[in-house]
Amino acid sequence: MFLGPLLQILGLNIAGIVTPGPDSFLVLRTAARSRKHAIAAVAGISSALIVWTTLAVSGAALVITTHPEVLAYIKIIGGAWLLWMAYNFAASALAQFRSPTPQALADPTAVLGSLASCYRQGLATNLSNPKAVLYFAAIVAPLIPVGAPWWVHVLYVVAIIAESAIVFSLIAFFVSTARVRRRLVAAGPWIDAAAAVLFVIVSIGLISGGLGSLLG
Secondary structure, rough: HHHHHHHHHHHHHHHHHHHOOOOHHHHHHHHOOOEEEEEEEEHHHEEEEEEEEHHHHHHHHHHHOOOHHHHHHHHHHHHHHHHHHHHHHHHHHHHHHHHHOOOOOOOOHHHHHHHHHHHHHHHHHHHHOOOOOOOHHHHHHHHOOOOOHHHHHHHHHHHHHHHHHHHHHHHHHHHHHHHHHHHHHHHHHHHOOOHHHHHHHHHHHHHHHHHHHHHH
């Protein structure tokens, strides 16, 4: 009774993870320079998922989506954060283009910051994406069996977070292997530039959508 819907949710979750977006791009960008920094970012993303999955199983995510003004503010705040991230990525790309130090010899901490900083980036990047609210409210929440006991809700939360952490970690480990890193390390500034463009596009969409809901 509970296994079927759970497997459906986990399948949809994997599809969402491998689809290009801010989370996957952040992990790719970080793993191309440092495995431990990438794992720190994955830990941040996984921590944020605790919030989204808990809202979904408790029904709170559905409440948020039925109040357009609340979702609008979430979009604006999230878009502003992603825009700030885009600025940092663009600044990093520019600094790397100007740096005489080859990317293979550069200190990852100088580009990525501390492990705690990468954790906060992963946390904030996932929390700033209001699409997660819509995803969990419209897709995940309806698949949770009605009247299921509390332990089933906990099982769903743990399973989704564990799967996300494992898949993102596998991506980080693959990208950070010596062979893949050798191919990506020279493209470091270009990856940062592409990340900046992606985050700008997403942030503009979120902010304009939020303002449109409030002013429309």
